[in-house]
Amino acid sequence: MALYSQSTRNVDLSKSETELTTNIRKATSIEETAPKRKHVRACIVYTWDHKSSQSFWNGIKVQPIQADEVQTFKALITVHKVLQEGHPIALKEAQQHVAWLESLSRGLGGMGGEGMRGYSPLISEYIFYLISKLRFHRDHPEFNGTFEYEEYISLKSINDPNEGYETISDLMNLQDQIDSFQKLIFAHFRNGSNNECRISALVPLVQESYGIYKFATSMLRAMHTTLGDDEALSPLRGRYDAQHYRLVRFYYECSNLRYLTSLITVPKLPQDPPSLLDDEAAPSLPTRPKNEPVTKPITPPPRPRETADPEPINEFWKNEQARQQEEYAAEQARLQAQWEEAQRQQQAAALQAQRDFEEQQRLQAEQQRLQLEQLQRQQYSQQTQGRMAELEQENLNARAQYERDQLMLQQYDLKVRALEGEISQLNANFQQQSQSKDDQIRALQEQVNTWRMKYEALAKLYSQLRREHLELLQKFKGVQLKAASAQEAIDQREKLQRELKTKNLELADMIRERDRALHDKDRTTGGHRDELEKLKRELRMALERAENADRAKGSELSGMLSRHNREIADLEEALRKKTRALDDVQSKFGEGSSDLERQLREKEEELEVYKSGMDQTLLELNELRSNGHVNDSAMDEQIDVMLLDNIRKINDIIDSVLQSGVQRVDDALYELDSSMQAGNQNASGPYVLSQIEKAQSSAMEFSTAFNNFIADGPNSTHGEVIRTVHTFSNAIADVLSNTKGLTRFASDEKKGDQLISATRRSASSTVDFFRGIMSYRLDGLEDLQKTDVVINKNNEVQIALNNLSKLADAFAPKATKISNASGDLGELVDREMGNAAKAIEAATERLTKLMNKPRDSYSTYELKIHDSILEAAIAVTNAIAQLIKAATASQQEIVQQGRGSSMSKTQFYKKNNRWTEGLISAAKAVARSTNTLIETADGVISGRKSPEQLIVASNDVAASTAQLVAASRVKASFMSKSQERLEECSKAVTGACRSLVRQVQKIIEGKRKEGEEDVDYGTLSGHDFKVRQMEQQVEILQLENSLSAARHRLGEMRKISYQDED
Structure with missing residues (x-):
């Protein structure tokens, strides 16, 4: 079978x-x-x-x-x-x-x-x-393809631990190769394709890696249980843990691949590797299976030879067996022939497949060769065309580069010429500045020499007077010693007292002259060279010590003289009493000469006692003088300590004031960059220019005050510096606010950005100015170097403000620029202010005529409306008239205070030309807006104009008056009464304009209510209500679009009209 x-x-x-x-x-x-x-x-x-x-x-x-x-x-x-x-x-x-x-x-x-x-x-x-x-x-032939080895799980004995160690090590090496290969596969995934072919290679890798992992886990547990040597197995545990974490990541990435999960079930491992030491159920270290003995195939025993003479009973089976043998042989021969035929067919098929393969290889090689030649031809053609296109592009680029280079060369030539002009101008300015400084230094040197000669003469005179004073004291002592009687002592005392008073007065005059000379010398030599400053400081300190010593000695001398004078006065009083008593006695009695002589001797004795007391006092005075030299050094040290403390405190005060100025400018810079702050929307070109001019003058004033503070040294006062810092920082803040408001007149965004950038640079220069002159930055510098720092910082601020002034000058109306105007500017300003006053008077007269105009054609309601409008307009004109008077008074006060005694009104206006332009522009604006208001009021009453036009005219009046007040505020002095009066008048004008606007708005509201339809929306159907609602939304949208377009046109008209204002 x-x-x-x-x-x-x-x-x-x-x-x-x-x-x-x-x-x-x-x-x-x-x-x-x-x-x-x-x-x-x-x-x-x-x-x-x-x-x-x-x-x-x-x-x-x-x-x-x-x-x-x-x-x-x-x-x-x-x-x-x-x-x-x-x-x-x-x-x-x-x-x-x-x-x-x-x-x-x-x-x-x-x-x-x-x-x-x-x-x-x-x-x-x-x-x-x-x-x-x-x-x-x-x-390791005992493992199958997926590395599963079931016998290792069941074995409990161990023959060689080293063999198990090598097996696990080889498996882990293979596991590392799997990890490297899977990472390479993931790295070669391509976007835009399904990567199915690459993913399919991961299927056997997942299966084998999991088999290796399971075996390594079981094997390591068994080895730990059997050996009990953890240190020997620690390298394997380390590799096992690392491979566990890599497998967790590998399986996680595989589980995200939908195609892979549809083929196999991806294992899920715990995040942390399992314990290899505590597993009681771990198997023992297994042994490799022994080689099975090779069993030889069992061959059937040889068939026994048949006997030549078989038994007759077996003849049938013999024949039958022979027949079956023949049939079996025939069948085997047939099967062998079929097998040989199949082998021949298989060999023929293999040969045919080999020939087909070779033919296919040849055809593929020929096809690849043809494709390669075609590809080479295409690449050559493409390279040729690409090279031609590159050459054309390079030609065009070279031509464009040549044109750009030519244009750049022209620009560079223009820049070089401009820079050469600037350099020549700077050289000229530098030469002029150097010449003026040299002249100033020579003049100051001459003044120093003059004051030095005066001081030397005063010193000689002072020494002479001091010597004479000492001689007189000696004479006074000699006279007292030689006095033989009370009358001689009294006469001598009176003479010495008169001479002493005379010398004291002369000495006081000399001291005052010396102090004045020292003060003038210190002020004039404050900015000189280091040697002069050093000599001046040493001389001043020496003089101060001498003055302090003289003052102390003078006070001691005056005290002693007063004490002696009191004693002499007591003696004189006693002498007069005795003389009167003696005269009385002589007149009453003619005798008693012995008593008188006795009394005279007593008085002489008392006089001798007083004289001895006087001598002792003079000796004490001489001792005090000798001891005064010893105390001078201690007094000088105390004075130096007090001076240094005082200077340190003053420097701290100045630094805090400068920091407050920096904070003020930084706040203004924040408002400049903030989109929530629009700046002063009433600012005009002339007003901004006047603010810049004020900032420039404030910077100069601050620089002068600070240089004087440096030159005066310990004797300086810081009150002027604090005041000028406050003024300067506020002026810069005003410039920033008003300049931002001025950008609304910019014709394009670029000009507005340029103006804002120039304003920001001015503020940054101011902050650098304040920070650069703080005490910790000026420490270690000489006074001349400190003065140079202040001058350079001030120059940077002036340059930044000049650049800003040039940009802001483009926003000023052409008709108000008077910097090059001829004639008397004072008369021009007075004329413009007078014209404004005349315009107000004419407006008032016209309103009076309108009030007296016949009203028979108007109804009672219309008369009421017209009367309310005219009354409000008259209130506005009256307030403006008071405003013009207050502005004229404030302007006269400003001119009077600003020009001083050596400057005429014209010179003052020319010097402050920006402020003058702003003042004239504001006066014209007031006159023009007032005339517009009256004409509009007349038109509203006569029906030619709408009430809205009257509101616009009233707002224009309020804006123009605010401009006039702002122009006056620029130059007004602190706590000026006329400026306060002007501010009150401005508030009155604003209130009158608001009242007029309220009256007109009431009229508009009444007309609106009369013109509205009384529609009951509750009775409308749903469709009608929706139609009405849509119509209202469309009307609102149309009105908003019209309003936006009208505002844009108004802005453009204001820019043009502002630039061409006359």
């Missing part, structure tokens, strides 16, 4: 191999898809059916898989699946075909890089892995 089954399988062998060849060809097709599972399954089943894989290897070798990268890759996938799931004999037979697999890798050398379709690196890595897998199975 077994022979019959074997013969049946031989009969179907040709058909099976044909089907196998067909399945291999379909599994390794050229399409970039995964090998069909049924085709690969057929190859696997063939190995199990025939218990051989030689036909599979023969069939796959004859396929043209090396002609295409995809075919090669799919063939490797098929081989991998057969090795993994085929008959175990396939792993042994595959060892003979390792050279063929290596030849596939060498065949990739002509592809280069990634290959035509990106599979070249994948094929090389796949072949390397398959060879490593076959090498492992050669060394």
Whole structure:
């Protein structure tokens, strides 16, 4: 029966191999898809059916898989699946075909890089892995294709731990190769395609990696349980943990591939590797199975020879057996012939397949050669055309570059000429400044020499007076000693007292003259060179010490003199009393001369006592003078300490004031850059120019005050510096606010940005000015260097403000520019202010005429409306008249205070030409807006104009009066009464304009209510209500569009009218 089954399988062998060849060809097709599972399954089943894989290897070798990268890759996938799931004999037979697999890798050398379709690196890595897998199975034949070894799980004994250690190490090496290969596959995924062919290679990798993981886990647990040596197994544990984490990531990425999850179930591992030490159920370290003894095939015993003379009873069975033998031999011969025929057909089919393959290879090579030649021709043509296009493009680029270079050269020439002009101008200015500084230095040097001569003369005079004073004191003492009587002592005392008072007065005058000379000398020599400053400081400190010593000695001397004078006065009083008593006695009595003589002797004795007291006092005075020199050094040190503390406190105060100025300018800069702040919307060109002029003068005033503060040294006062810092920072803040408001007149966005940039640079220069002159930055510099720093910083601010003034000058009306005007500017300003006053008077007269105009044609309601409008307009004109008077008074006060005694009104106006332009522009604006208001009021009353026009005219009046007040505020002094009066008048004008607007709005509201339809929307149907609602929305949208267009036109008209204002 077994022979019959074997013969049946031989009969179907040709058909099976044909089907196998067909399945291999379909599994390794050229399409970039995964090998069909049924085709690969057929190859696997063939190995199990025939218990051989030689036909599979023969069939796959004859396929043209090396002609295409995809075919090669799919063939490797098929081989991998057969090795993994085929008959175990396939792993042994595959060892003979390792050279063929290596030849596939060498065949990739002509592809280069990634290959035509990106599979070249994948094929090389796949072949390397398959060879490593076959090498492992050669060394460890006990493992199947998926690395499952069930005997290791059940074994409990151990023969050689080193063998188990090597087995796990080899498996982990193979696991590392799987990880490297799968990363390469993921890295070669392409966007825009399904990557099905690449993903199919991950299926056997997932299965084998999980088999290796399970075996390694069981094996390591068994080794830990058996050996108990954790340190010896620590390298394997480290590799096991690392591979666990890589497998977790690998399986996670595989689970995100929908095609892969549709083929297999991706394992799920815990995030952390399992414990290999605490598993009590871990099996013992297994041993490799022993080689089974090879059993020889059992051969049937030889048939015994038949006897020549068989028994008759067996003759029938003998004949029957011979017949069956013959039939069996015939059947075997027939089957052998069929098998040989099948072998010949198979060989013929193989030869035919080989010839077909060679012919196909030749045709493919010829086709590839033709395609390569055509591709080369196309590439050559494309390269030629591309080169021509590149040459044309390079020609055009060169021509354009030449034109740009020519234009750039012209621009550079213009810039060079402009820079040369600026350099020449700067050189001229520098020479002029140097000449003026040299002249100033020479003049100051002469003044220093003059004051030095005066000081030397005063010093000589002072020493002479001091010497004379000492001589007089000596004479006074000698006279006192020589005085023989009270009368002589009194006369001498009076004489000495008069001389002492005279000398004291002269000494006080000299001291005052000396102080004045020192003060003037300190002020004039404040900005000189280092040597003069050093000499001045030493001289001043020496004089201060001398002055302090003289003052102390003078106070001591005056105290002693006052004490002596009191004693002399007491003596004189006593002498007068005694003399009167003596006269009384002599007049009453003619005798008693002895008593008188006795009393006279007593008085003389008392006088001698007083004289001795005087001598003792003079000796004490001399001792005090000698001791005064010892105390001078201690007093000088105390004075120096007090001076340094005072200077430090003053510097701290100045730094805090400068920081407050920086903060003020920074706040203004924030408002300049803030989109929520629109600036002063009433600012005009002349007003901004006047603000810039004020900032420039404030900067100069601050620089002068600070230089004086530096020059005066310890004797300086800081009140002026604080005041000028406050004025300067506020002026810059006003410039920023008003300049931002001025940008509304810019014709385009570029001009507005230029104006804002120039304003920002001015503010930044101011901040740098304040920060650059703080005490910690000026420490270590001489006074002349400090003065140079202040001058340079001020020059930077002046340059920035001049640039801003040039840009803002373009926004000033042409008619109000008077910088080049001829004639008396004072008369021009007075005339404009007078014209404004006359316009107000004319407006008032016209309103009075309108009030007295006949009203017979008006109804009572219209009369009421007209009266309310005229009354409000008259209130506005009266307030404006008061405003003009207050503005005239404020302007006269400003001119009187600003020009001083050496400057005429015309010179003052020319010096402050920006402010003058703003004042004239504001006066004209007031007159013009007032006339417009009266004309509009007349038109509203007569019905020629609408009430809305009257509101616009009233707002224009309020804006023009605000401009006039702002122009006056620029030059007004602090706490000026006339300016306060002007501000009150401005508030009155604003209130009157608001009252007029309220009256007109009431009129408009009344007309609106009269013109509205009384519609009951509740009675409308749903469709009618929706139609009405849509109509209202359309009307609102149309009105908004019209309003936006009207505002745009008004803005453009204002820009043009403002620039061409006359």
